[in-house]
Amino acid sequence: MLVDATTLSDLEVFQDAAGKGGLFALLDETQTGVGRSALRRRLEEPHSDAVAIRETQRAVAFFSSHPGAMPLSDHSIKDMQRYLASNVVVSRAGRGAVNTVEARWFSLRYRAPYREVREGVASTRTLLRTSIESARAILSVDPPSEVRSLASELLAACADALAEDGGSSPEDILRQDRFFRRSGSELLERVVTAIGELDALRSMARATARLGWVVPEIVDSPQFLLEGDGLFHPFVDAPVANPIELTGGEPMVFLTGPNMAGKTTYLRCAALAVLLGQTGMGIPARRARITPVEVLLTSLNPVDNLRSGLSFFFAEVLRVRDAAARLAEGKRCFVVFDEVFKGTNVKDALDASGTVILGFARANGSGFIFSSHLVELAETLRSEPRVRFHYFDGRLVSGSAQYSYRIRRGVSSQRFGLQLLKEARIPELIARIGS
Helix, strand or coil: EEEHHHHHHHHEEEECCCCHHHHHHHHHHCCCCHHHHHHHHHHHHHCHHHHHHHHHHHHHHHHHHCCCCCCCCCCHHHHHHHHHCCCCCCCCCCCCCCCCHHHHHHHHHHHHHHHHHHHHHHHHHHHHHHHHHHHHHHHHCCCCCHHHHHHHHHHHHHHCCCCCCCCCHHHHHHHHHHHHHCCCHHHHHHHHHHHHHHHHHHHHHHHHHHHHCCEEEEECCCCCCCCEEEEECCCCCCCCCEEEEECCCCCCCEEEECCCHHHHHHHHHHHHHHHHHCCCCCCCEEEEEEEECEEEEEEECCCEEECCCCCHHHHHHHHHHHHHHHCCCCCCEEEEECCCCCCCCCCHHHHHHHHHHHHHHHCCCCEEEECCCCCCHHHHHHHCEEEEEEEEEEEECCCEEEEEEEEEECCCCCCCCHHHHHCCHHHHHHHHHCC
């Protein structure tokens, strides 16, 4: 699934608004640096194929049932990587066959470099042997296909890398060193890659279990489906869980409600459900069903760019164009827009929003959520049967705005902007200006 940098930023996948670790930090249970990189890649490039998603779900379930499988040591991997990256060159013994006399001479004449080579070879051998034991243990319990494939790759690469394994003489050490640094380097890369992927899968399983998230059902359908109960955002304290329902008959949600009622948070919840669901792990919900899409695209925080002469409104236009281009190509998309075209006047915003929403609603196999304060749009959109109307509400209690944070069916005409100004004491401060 294509997830661009803007969407990753909107969803705070790798960094939140405070500059902290975001969703990735919440999910990261990896034990190795290569596993951390593999987990990051899986979040950047989720599956779009239902079969692949289900395979990863089964892999995650396997590691949930076998939490002790594949013991890992980041220290061992880093030791091997440092050794392979070192600038020690065994020049004379490295040409042709390793000569016993030359090897002995090198070990005595260059004691410090030889010690570094010897320790590097020993640590690499240890990692390979340990990995063989772990791979065999995994394969012995009939793992699902993705885990079996990775464990088999790990076992084969380790065995091939140890084919030159010998004794502890200087000749044996230098021969093994030359192999690891030359023809065997590709094998060691395969070892590290397999370890990283297994570590990432185990991390996804651990995070899913720790957070109590549900693994969604993946549905094969030509029409878009995102449906579930108890959806919530993992960064909200004491979150109010909500249902979600976008189906083939009504794949477009037009979402209204006053400021601070929960619209933007809900948009993030929906997009995160698709992102995490297609990654193959659990999502923050009680139950969910998802039809995979090829593109996840959001527009929650458009910004202008003074250097390139890009206005706020034109930034919104370009983001809409990105979505329209994908849909015109026939891509299955999930598109989430928050108050689209708020960077222009109300008349233009109404006309542009209506054109885009009605046009997007015709797309087959895609789903959309558009939030807006332009409740007048509802009358224009009611002619389109594929549009579903939802809102978040609020109420004034003793002059203060209060919210249920629960999604409801229909359209809201509530506006609390002036009330929020009052709560911020802005009218009171304005009254004192010039007095």
